[in-house]
Amino acid sequence: MTDTTNWPLPYRVNPAYARKVAYFSMEFAIDQALKIYSGGLGFLAGSHMRSAYQLRQNVIGVGILWKYGYYDQARNADQTLRVDFTKKYYPFLTDPGITVTVQVNGHDVKVKALCLPAQTFGSAPLYLLTTDIPENDHLARTITHCLYDVEPSARIAQSIVLGLGGAKVVEAMGGAELYHMNEAHALPLAFHLMDRLGEASEVRKRIVFTTHTPEKAGNEEHETSFLKRMGFFGALNHEQEVNLTGIHEHLFSHTLAALRVSHACNGVSRLHGAVANQMWEGNDGICSIEAITNSQNALFWQDKKLRQALDRNDPKRLITRKKEMKDDLFRIVADQTGKLFNRDVLTIVWARRFAHYKRATLLLHDFHRFLNLIERTDRPVQIIWAGKPFPFDHDAISVFNGLVRLSRKKRNIAVLTGYEIELSRQLKQGADVWLNTPVRPREASGTSGMTAAMNGAVNFSINDGWIPEFAKDGENSFIIPVTEPKLSEHEQNEADYQNLMSIFEDRIIPLYYDEPQRWNEIAMASMRDVTPAFDSDRMAREYYEKLYSAKLG
The missing domain is CATH 3.40.50.2000 (Glycogen Phosphorylase B;)
Structure with a gap:
């Protein structure tokens, strides 16, 4: 046969x-x-x-x-x-x-x-x-x-x-x-x-x-x-x-x-x-x-002009190209939401399936502290959520819609629809930080972080899936420390949230604004380290x- x-x-x-x-x-x-x-x-x-x-x-x-x-x-x-x-x-x-x-x-x-x-x-x-x-x-x-x-x-x-x-x-x-x-x-x-x-x-x-x-x-x-x-x-x-x-x-x-x-x-x-x-x-x-x-597949997912800048070891061109890609993403944000995002502002993206264990709303765990993060004017941030809930999972749809309602009240939060190949590509190309917040060890792989890294986005992630094979904390990514697995769901959310916010407040935001050259070095290291090891x-x-x-x- x-x-x-x-x-x-x-x-x-x-x-x-x-x-x-x-x-x-x-x-x-x-x-x-x-x-x-x-x-x-x-x-x-x-x-x-x-x-x-x-x-x-x-x-x-x-x-x-x-x-x-x-x-x-x-x-x-x-x-x-x-x-x-x-x-x-x-x-x-x-x-x-x-x-x-x-x-x-x-x-x-x-x-x-x-x-x-x-x-x-x-x-x-x-x-x-x-x-x-x-x-x-x-x-x-x-x-x-x-x-x-x-x-x-x-x-x-x-x-x-x-x-x-x-x-x-x-x-x-x-x-x-x-x-x-x-x-x-x-x-x-x-x-x-x-x-x-x-x-x-x-x-x-x-x-x-x-x-x-x-x-x-x-x-x-x-x-x-x-x-x-x-x-x-x-x-x-x-x-x-x-x-x-x-x-x-x-x-x-x-x-x-x-x-x-x-x-x-x-x-x-x-x-x-x-x-x-x-x-x-x-x-x-x-x-x-x-x-x-x-x-x-890097040949398909990676921006070719960004790759050329990396291969030529041209950080100025890489920074320019990254801002051009942020502009491309922000045109989609403006089209869908009417909001005008700024290419010079730290842009955080959470985009994937709205499965419960992926914790789309972990950032909102302490809402008062979250508001302090997004309302700061000295070192501002912009946050984009995107992803498709299962169409018959009403809890996941409710989470998505809750983010939409929140975004109406804040000019620097956007929730995008149409999360398919092209939007996924543009989110990764336009992100400064690619945020990944699953409950460890429930994320088997999590390949979106790979294509984000290929496009100059810095992974900020729970140490799950492929991340332990790639991440060097503070060198090519930022890692949320592993918590005790026997904690209850609420206790694990609390521990992961405290670590996440501390790293945002004390490391990521100051580095992006106060040491832009160092930030760019981390993004370039991420691009170098992700291929060929994580090329298909x-x-x-x-x-x-x-x-x-x-x-x-």
């Missing part, structure tokens, strides 16, 4: 990367024009596909063509968040003529593949699956409408389309030597391989897995009986399913199953690798979990060297 020839690629494959790999991900952030992603998982997958193209690797991506994307972030009349679902059209996709059939809840569903050619955006080819075709009934057509649909049966149907449908599409193109699951969403591909190969050991030889999060929401569990009814296990009987996954219980853990159907797995930072091993230790039959730290070319190479060459055992 496996053809060892290359995929239909527009380049001669580098012999160092000859193994034929199909990379499955629920989301890919490749370009602003292709809205099939929600956040960090997609940004990681997009950078991987760009580096696979640049390194001439024998890789294709397999994903889903989301008709409505994640959602469009708009505003109500009072500036609060409005969730819009708008149909998307992508005439730049091509039709390779591949349609396969899967079974969902006892019904045949046709799955059509469309291709994003490698040359369109400079990525490995993507094969994007859709059920929104005339051959299907209305319900089947909606399966690929919304990324991370809130309805459990729709979410499982999406996994069936990605995993089982994607595996059949790959077979229609000659098959793969290796299947890489980016999170456990594509797990049904393992059941399809078991049906074809008949031996669990043969399945494991062909699958590797990347686990991304210690968060419960990222490690799904469902009733096994519900999954059976939906067709999640494909053509397998109960004995075959248990033989492959080792799960006898009524509650089925997708991540645990993925660790058992794979012969190798990676966490997405050294710290996350250790956390993931602790999470899953004691479970029989799981594969080893190594650490391959997530990275981002390194990560894509490590996938081949460590994950794709790992032995079954």
Whole structure:
């Protein structure tokens, strides 16, 4: 079933990367024009596909063509968040003529593949699956409408389309030597391989897995009986399913199953690798979990003029270019909010998903002290928040809207909507300080800080995710000290807040205004240190060297 020839690629494959790999991900952030992603998982997958193209690797991506994307972030009349679902059209996709059939809840569903050619955006080819075709009934057509649909049966149907449908599409193109699951969403591909190969050991030889999060929401569990009814296990009987996954219980853990159907797995930072091993230790039959730290594609994300100034060791040009990029960002601020920010004022940006553990409002923990920070006139600050709450997480939306209401009262606070690739890029290019405040150790990687550093923003962060591998406090970043992990949530928030504000008041703000040359040296050190170690070319190479060459055992 496996053809060892290359995929239909527009380049001669580098012999160092000859193994034929199909990379499955629920989301890919490749370009602003292709809205099939929600956040960090997609940004990681997009950078991987760009580096696979640049390194001439024998890789294709397999994903889903989301008709409505994640959602469009708009505003109500009072500036609060409005969730819009708008149909998307992508005439730049091509039709390779591949349609396969899967079974969902006892019904045949046709799955059509469309291709994003490698040359369109400079990525490995993507094969994007859709059920929104005339051959299907209305319900089947909606399966690929919304990324991370809130309805459990729709979410499982999406996994069936990605995993089982994607595996059949790959077979229609000659098959793969290796299947890489980016999170456990594509797990049904393992059941399809078991049906074809008949031996669990043969399945494991062909699958590797990347686990991304210690968060419960990222490690799904469902009733096994519900999954059976939906067709999640494909053509397998109960004995075959248990033989492959080792799960006898009524509650089925997708991540645990993925660790058992794979012969190798990676966490997405050294710290996350250790956390993931602790999470899953004691479970029989799981594969080893190594650490391959997530990275981002510098060629795509880094401002070229800023990089040229760094390479020429020209701090004056770098300072000038940074202010030009701040002006670009501030035009967006003015357009969305009517506020005129100043290029000479210290600009702090917090921008990412509005997940609870990321603590978007940690800065407001002591509101009186926060007001003292933003109302100072001698050394002023400007603060920008941006990010997409999950569209059905009303608590997260409430946090976002609370910040919007606060921003109406303060001329130096802005909350931006439309947090997608282009706004993300401009926030990183325009930020002086990139603020990251997760509860440690719940941030598995946190790659936004990498692309911020590439663009001359100084990371100010909890020492979590990738940061321990990069940060030199006071030299290329500023680090909030690690607090006692056994503290209650309130106590940890209090301790982290006190440290955060002390560093802002005593170190960051005085340094920015009183020692601008030293500040620029830190920004330049950050730019030098973030590449090549956190460029996705390194990560894509490590996938081949460590994950794709790992032995079954």
